[in-house]
Amino acid sequence: MGQNKYTQEEIDQYYENMKNDFLGPLWHDLGHMVTKEPVHDVEPYLWKWESIRDYALKAGDILEPGKDAERRVVYLQNPSLLKRGLVGYGTHTLYAGIQLLLPGEMAPSHHHSQTAVRFIIEGEGAYTAVNGERSYMQRGDMILTPAWTWHEHKHEGTEPMFWMDGLDVGLVRTLAASFFEPYADEFYPEEQPENYSTKKLSGGAFAPIGEERKPGYPSPIFNYTWERAEYELERLSESSHNEDAYDAYAIEYINPTTGGPADFRIGTMMQKIHPDQHTLAHRHVHSAIYHVLEGEGYTVIDGQKFEWSRGDFFILPPWSWHEHVNTGKDNAYLFSINDKPVMEKLDLEFGETYTENNGHQTIEKTFDPKSD
Numbered sequence: 208m209g210q211n212k213y214t215q216e217e218i219d220q221y222y223e224n225m226k227n228d229f230l231g232p233l234w235h236d237l238g239h240m241v242t243k244e245p246v247h248d249v250e251p252y253l254w255k256w257e258s259i260r261d262y263a264l265k266a267g268d269i270l271e272p273g274k275d276a277e278r279r280v281v282y283l284q285n286p287s288l289l290k291r292g293l294v295g296y297g298t299h300t301l302y303a304g305i306q307l308l309l310p311g312e313m314a315p316s317h318h319h320s321q322t323a324v325r326f327i328i329e330g331e332g333a334y335t336a337v338n339g340e341r342s343y344m345q346r347g348d349m350i351l352t353p354a355w356t357w358h359e360h361k362h363e364g365t366e367p368m369f370w371m372d373g374l375d376v377g378l379v380r381t382l383a384a385s386f387f388e389p390y391a392d393e394f395y396p397e398e399q400p401e402n403y404s405t406k407k408l409s410g411g412a413f414a415p416i417g418e419e420r421k422p423g424y425p426s427p428i429f430n431y432t433w434e435r436a437e438y439e440l441e442r443l444s445e446s447s448h449n450e451d452a453y454d455a456y457a458i459e460y461i462n463p464t465t466g467g468p469a470d471f472r473i474g475t476m477m478q479k480i481h482p483d484q485h486t487l488a489h490r491h492v493h494s495a496i497y498h499v500l501e502g503e504g505y506t507v508i509d510g511q512k513f514e515w516s517r518g519d520f521f522i523l524p525p526w527s528w529h530e531h532v533n534t535g536k537d538n539a540y541l542f543s544i545n546d547k548p549v550m551e552k553l554d555l556e557f558g559e560t561y562t563e564n565n566g567h568q569t570i571e572k573t574f575d576p577k578s579d
């Protein structure tokens with residue numbers, strides 16, 4: 208045996224020297240590097256809508272986009288990731304923020320390598336323009352801003368306009384691939400009639416004769432309207448055959464030319480949960496940020512109960528058991544963004560069903576933002 212050649216003191220010195228020379232013994236550390244299951248620093252968290260809305264509205268008195276700032280956004284900061292100095296992280300890959308645009312305001316054109324999706328929460332009369340095509344935003348709409356496309360916002364209505372921005376900030380930071388550039392002017396030139404791509408394609412079912420059509424990204428649909436999503440969920444939930452054990456009645460926003468996700472890096476999903484519906488628990492590699500469009504209920508994440516109502520946001524960390532419950536009298540609608548497209552492209556996506564206790568977790572505690 209090799210170790211008999213050296214005294215314990217010599218061996219200790221060997222490890223000390225190795226460390227000082229920035230080398231390491233894999234025979235000690237393999238288990239830290241290649242863990243049996245995903246290991247992460249992402250904790251679940253929940254923010255109440257009234258609080259976020261209040262902070263955003265006050266920002267309306269403090270600064271103006273296009274003058275004092277690029278955008279007026281209050282972002283979700285996961286406390287567990289702030290401890291590691293990760294600013295603007297909801298999960299290790301995903302960012303979400305709440306943007307406020309007041310009547311008459313604009314946010315100037317720019318582009319970046321992060322990909323973005325928007326989900327409209329409140330107000331009307333504002334548009335977002337992507338590569339010169341406007342889409343007027345309405346509550347419940349999901350609008351794509353693919354990576355590196357020029358985009359700006361302008362409010363022509365009369366009430367404050369709030370929406371959620373979802374970007375792959377953490378992912379792009381980890382991959383050291385962030386680029387940003389403002390446009391030379393406030394606005395990118397208008398190149399298409401308003402909402403041209405969405406109207407033209409009618410959900411990918413029709414296209415003008417003779418038009419060149421290619422499968423691929425970005426999706427030909429730009430605004431996935433709530434009108435359509437609600438209609439699809441209505442049809443889907445007419446039959447319990449369509450019920451998903453873990454997500455109730457759920458649809459993913461897709462790119463009709465590829466059958467894949469609407470955006471190439473951020474997955475988007477809308478689920479409808481009927482009153483008294485209680486899903487089974489499961490876990491998967493991908494993480495998510497949830498927004499409650501409507502309804503009230505709770506989600507149990509790793510034994511902790513997160514009670515939600517209209518407008519709230521919560522974090523689903525990777526590889527965490529979760530199940531959803533509607534406790535209200537009306538249907539609940541949960542919108543979420545996730546990093547599943549990335550995990551799938553890298554062949555890292557994996558999931559597991561909770562088999563104990565008839566598929567339901569035991570609730571050990573209830574989340575309270577003041578004590579957590």
Ligand code: 1HN
Pocket residue numbers: 278280304306314319321358372374376
């Ligand atoms: C961005 O470009 C917008 O265009 C919103 O409205 C939020 C957060 C991080 C990086 C870029 C926008 C953003 C963002």
